[in-house]
Amino acid sequence: MKKVFLILTIAAAVSFTSCKDNATNKVNSDNVAKAEQRDEAAKKMPVMTFEETEFDFGNIPQGQTVEKVFKFKNTGDAPLVVTDAKSSCGCTIPQKPEAPVAPGETGEILVKYNGSGRNAVTKTVTITANTEKGTEQLRIKAFVEAKDAAALPKA
Incomplete structure (x- = not known):
């Protein structure tokens, strides 16, 4: 029984060590080069750079619709795709660009606010895109x- 175990152990050791030399010969250098190119391309990201990220309309009458165009530039090295634009409430409607924005090109996001509410209001629009952060605000x-209030006499 001991001889059988010893022979099986030696046979297993020989079979495992004999494969070492053949493994490096089986690697295809073309596949390695393609994988390196793929990994390098995956590192390229679009960057959404806005001219301004905040805008104050000042005083507006209740119910008046106002709008602002936020301009941005893709300062990254891959096409920028805006997948979604949502506001913090239904009174604010953002319109995102439908086409991808190429590196170096500019795009616009139109934001409309219907003037609801009273006094100081702040609304947030969240942009979802294929940037490194994934969202911009x-x-x-x-x-x-x-x-x-307009009908009241001023003191």
């Missing part, structure tokens, strides 16, 4: 003057 501000 824009803010609009306004001081909404109530309709009935």
Whole structure:
């Protein structure tokens, strides 16, 4: 029994060590080069650089619709794809670009606010894109003057 175990152990050791030399011969250098190119391309990311990320409309009458175009540039080295644009409430509507923005090119996001609410308001628009962070934020501000406040005499 001991001889059988010894022979099996030696046979296993020989079979495992004999494969070492053949493994390096089986690696295809073309596949290695393609994998390196793929990995390098995956590191390229678009960068969304806005001219401004916050805008103040100042004083606006209640119910008046105002809008702002936020301009940005893709300062990265891959096409920028904006997949979604959502606001913090239904009174603010963002419109995202439908086409990808190539590196070095510019794009726009239109944000419309319907003037609801009263006094100081701040609304946030969250942009989802294929950037490194994945999301960017824009803010609009306004001081909404109530309709009935305009009719009151000023002191």
